[in-house]
Amino acid sequence: MVDARIKLRHLQCFLAVAQRRSVQQAAASLSITQPAVSKTLRELEEILGTRLFDRGRHGAVPTPDGTVFMAHAGAALSALREGVASLADARDDSPARLAVGALPTVAPALLCDALAVRAPGARPLRVEVVVGPNDELLDRLRRGEVELVVGRITDPDRLDGLVFEHLRSEPLVLVVRPGHPLLDAGAPLSRIAAHRIVLPSRGTVIRHTADGFASANGLPAWRDCVETLSVSLGRGLARSTDAVWFVPLGAVRDDLRDGTLVRLPVSTAGTDEPLGLTSRAQAVPSAAARVLIERLRSAARAT
Numbered sequence: 001m002v003d004a005r006i007k008l009r010h011l012q013c014f015l016a017v018a019q020r021r022s023v024q025q026a027a028a029s030l031s032i033t034q035p036a037v038s039k040t041l042r043e044l045e046e047i048l049g050t051r052l053f054d055r056g057r058h059g060a061v062p063t064p065d066g067t068v069f070m071a072h073a074g075a076a077l078s079a080l081r082e083g084v085a086s087l088a089d090a091r092d093d094s095p096a097r098l099a100v101g102a103l104p105t106v107a108p109a110l111l112c113d114a115l116a117v118r119a120p121g122a123r124p125l126r127v128e129v130v131v132g133p134n135d136e137l138l139d140r141l142r143r144g145e146v147e148l149v150v151g152r153i154t155d156p157d158r159l160d161g162l163v164f165e166h167l168r169s170e171p172l173v174l175v176v177r178p179g180h181p182l183l184d185a186g187a188p189l190s191r192i193a194a195h196r197i198v199l200p201s202r203g204t205v206i207r208h209t210a211d212g213f214a215s216a217n218g219l220p221a222w223r224d225c226v227e228t229l230s231v232s233l234g235r236g237l238a239r240s241t242d243a244v245w246f247v248p249l250g251a252v253r254d255d256l257r258d259g260t261l262v263r264l265p266v267s268t269a270g271t272d273e274p275l276g277l278t279s280r281a282q283a284v285p286s287a288a289a290r291v292l293i294e295r296l297r298s299a300a301r302a303t
Contacts, residue, residue: 005047008080011073013040014052015143018070021059071161074143075280098288099128101137101149104229105206106275109250110167111150113299114292125288133204133229138162141278147289149278150296152205163281167300170249172209172271174264175256177239182264189217189266196224198234198245209271210246216270235261248273275300 016026017037027034045052052066062070102111107129115127130137130146137149138158153164174192182188182195199222200207207227214222226243228234231251238245238261245252245261255261277296279285285293 006044008077009040010044010047011077013037014044014066015070015073015077017041017053017060018062018066019143019145021061023055023060071142074145075283077144097126097128098148098286098292099130099146100289100292101130101132101140101146101151103134103137103151104131104231105200105248105251106150106152107131108231109253110275110296110299113302114295117295117298125291127288127292133201138278141280144280147279147283147286148292151275151278153274153276154205159278161281162278164276164278166274166276167296168276169272169274171268172206172213172246172273173249173252173268174266175238175245175247175252175261176242176264178259178262180242180244180262182244183262188264189219192244193220193223196226196237196241196243197222198226198228198237198243198247200246201227201229204229205273206248209273213246213268213271250275 012030013026016029017023020026020029023037023041024034027037030037041052048065048069050065051063052069053060054063055061100111111129130140132140134149134151134154135158137146137151138154140146141149142161153166176182182191185191199210211222213219226233226237231247234245234247235252235255237243244264252261256263277293279289
């Protein structure tokens, strides 16, 4: 049974501090005073009978108990927001609202295709898209800041309390500008080391795949490289320089179609990664989320 002494303000203050690692920043985000936040946190810790934060030079860092409580507090607030949103959904004059997380390399294709669809006479859909790395987005999902995450499958231990639905798989490809010297090379893969390469950021699933590809093909360790998940930066470097961009196919689909980038004639078989959507296991999707989920499924089947 939930302790009746726990109020909405306790959860709001706790999550604001947990997300910002700062009582001062949490107070500013909630438009209340810093002492008020500290008092509310002390009340919550007394109710729960445990310390939720370690406070020091690095700010307010959740304790192990605080980390456990964070997921449940976020889910509780998210459920409340979804309940309020469901009432708004019943009003035809109110746009449906949805917050969704997406990987930078997934948003340009799969999510873009899903959001581009709008049935005649359909209610407006107000979508907030939060872009970031997979682990960060999954943390936001657990805290209830986003309702869905469109991205790649992650390690099973990172899916605790979450469920992943596979939509499609896509490979990594090597792309360059039109007229790039490697396009005239007989064996472009052997000459890649002579050029700067743009790679996914370290620690990501696709970077692990890129490193595995390099190792399997006898390529030297990446030296002259740019590591980023920014599609716009990768695109800019590939278009304006002789850099070689190692990127998921979906992220450059339109560039390849328009001829502003060209795929190197190099086999990248075995680099396919599953794409899909992740949601909280016990959550009931809002009406807006259900609409987007169906559009994502349709977009995935169409490719």
